[in-house]
Amino acid sequence: MGLCHAKPIEIPETLFEGELISEENHTKSSNNQRPKTPKFPFYSPSPFPSACKNSPANSSATSTPLRFFKIPFPPPSPAKHIRALLARRQGSAKPSEASIPEGSECDIELDKNFGFSKMFDRHYELGDEVGRGHFGYTCHAKGKKGSLKGQDVAVKVIPKAQMTTAIAIEDVRREVKILRALTGHKNLVQFYEAYEDTDNVYVVMELCKGGELLDRILARGGKYTEEDAKAVMVQILSVVAYCHLQDERLNDIVGSAYYVAPEVLHRSYGTEADMWSIGVIAYILLCGSRPFWARTESGIFRAVLKAEPSFYEAPWPSLSPDAIDFVKRLLNKDYRKRLTAAQALSHPWLSGHQDFKIPQDMIIYKLVRAYICSSSSLRKAALGALAKTLTVPQLAYLKEQFQMLGPSKNGYISMHNFKMAMLHSATDAMKVSRVIEFVNMVSSIHYTKMDFEEFCAAAISVHQLEAMDTWEQHARRAYELFEKDGNRPIMIEELASELGLSPSVPVHVVLQDWIRHSDGKLSFLGFVRLLHGLSSRTFQKS
The missing domain is CATH 3.30.200.20 (Phosphorylase Kinase; domain 1)
Known part of the structure; x- marks a missing residue:
């Protein structure tokens, strides 16, 4: 999370005051039951291995015991990471050769x-x-x-x-x-x-006199009520959403082991790593135990990469489904499927606890840019069908994001709206980061105008939807709409061209199950894969 310091707002007396997030929060159990297998066999829509090397599908979950706080967490030793960092910067062959x-x-x-x-x-x-x-x-x-x-x-x-x-x-x-x-x-x-x-x-x-959050949890018997936890989460998320408008990708392992996201251990991460850390905090607040635990720092890292947090032991069965969904959607090992800070603030669990407007969400800029730069009209039609299946809360979040862009009286936005909206909330931190270059790049894309319906199609995250329990219903309903309005006979060569595949890719072998043999139209399997925008690079990696 970087050097991000936070302070309290006026909240119930029972809640803590003081620093909410520190510079350590970037890195500071499953049971024996297996998750339900989706009814259709391509819940992970790509026919190829996940890009996330340690995704749940590829991991063997080990049990993580439930541990209530008795004493404060001992801080993990940073020596190994400091040596490794020095080794890279001094050109040493091995971390042990780097002197401190x-x-x-x-x-x-x-x-x-x-x-x-x-x-x-x-x-x-x-x-x-x-x-x-x-x-x-x-x-x-x-x-x-x-x-x-x-x-x-x-x-x-x-x-x-x-x-x-x-x-x-x-x-x-x-x-x-x-x-x-x-x-x-x-x-x-x-x-x-x-x-x-x-x-x-x-x-x-x-000066913040409230003390540490951990001490407050200990003083309250090891966990917070849902209502009090919501107030803490809103404070943390409002700060993080504000900071994420200035961020860029990083590659150093920093902070405390208990909070480290899987991708941080692979040394390539962005704002999504913060959302994992917030998920760890939410888990601890609600149940009083760590989602990933081991006696050593390396053991904690292994648990983060391989284990799944338990949501079956007390008190989870007595908590609301929205609370459980909130934490699960943050503690997803695939960073692409996690909620952003702005989305988390819009989650039904926090409904009614925000006394401010949901901030701008950087992911909207990235998704819209990818949509506009895509040459596949077939995929845009598929995304349009998927957007029509969104729920009222999901549409409300997108509507708020759309309004922040300042649409015209006729209800349209252009790429210039994106640049002006971002610059409106810019700080000096943004001006010294690479975000401003990204904003200028978005605004330079020639795209005449976009209404709210197309904006929803462009701003939808298929990966995030896929992480939801209702993904199968979304996909089935979207395919029905696509069949009615957008599906048509298509040749494999045309589909390959839509996907930008090079002639070197064996398209007939790879794409044959994307198209129904009976009428030459896109199959449900092909539709779901198309939503993810597979490209020649994806096929070359497989």
Whole structure:
């Protein structure tokens, strides 16, 4: 989740105040019953192995015991990951060969001047330490002059002696830049100023006195009620949705093992990894145990990759179906099938708990771009049929996203609407990321206009729908509509052209079961596979 700091809003007294998400949340059981097999044999619509190497279909679930909190979680050792990171950056052959610099051996030629304000002591009186991390500690402080005179604040003190590499220096610089850029959201800790002297960097922030979420869970007997858990989730998700408008893909393993998403372990991940971490938090809030547990860090990683969380042991049978569905749709090992933060805020379980508009969802931009860039009119017709099967809550979410784009009086949007809507909510963080390039690329696509009906077809995520228990009904109903309005006789060569297959692909062998032999129309199997937009690259990987 990166360096994302959060603060409380006004919520019931029984709920916690304080930091909701920390920089560790990126990485910080199944029982013996097997999941139901869908009635039709191609629940996973592709005839080829899943792109997700450790998808549930390919894993053997091992039992994860139910464990209620007795003592706080011991933090996993970061040493192995630090060594591995240093090995890559120093060019060592093995992680064990990378030494972790200590003392001042790497201080030579390192510029530790950040250009921050000076004379911290004149502005603040430093108090007792309230927390400590790997590279610094946080203290209570009080303002001595200026707008914060007499006000209690938190000060993160980062000793310059700990900055033994250029990377460490850049990390500090980036943290301050992110805090400065994202400050202003009501659930994010407010950043006030950064100072430095010869020995330290001082990051002055809003003081949050509520303590840690884990301590609150322990104080409440190990779990939250559904209503109280909803309030926590809304706070977390509102912050994450705001931050996700600025994000990009990452490849470092960082944070705590308990919260790590499967794709983080494969070193290629994006905003979906945060949603997994939020799913872990939701699971713990509702049942009081970790979804993935082992005695060692490596054991936890194996459980994350191979095991399935249990939803059969107490208290899950007594919880609402919406609560269980909410957590399951976040803890999906296939990142493409997870809810986004904006979608999670629109989930029926959180209905009525949002006192704000659902924020813009970056996935809409990506899906619409893929739809427009697709040359397959057959697939667009299939997506249009699928969009007509959406439920009222699903349509409400899309309607809200459509309205945020500022449609014309006639109810149409163009690609320019996407750019203007995104820039409207831009922060400095977005301006230094690659998101702005993506937005400009979307707006440069020549597409005249799109009404709400076509927008639904373009913005629908087939992978996310596939993760739902109602996927079979959606697919069957969509195929019925497609048969009535869009299905027609089609030659295998024409289908291959629609899919963009190269002549080198043996299309007759690969596509023969996509078309009904009786009338030459697209079969149900072919329809479901077409929804996923298979391409020549997909076939070459198989």
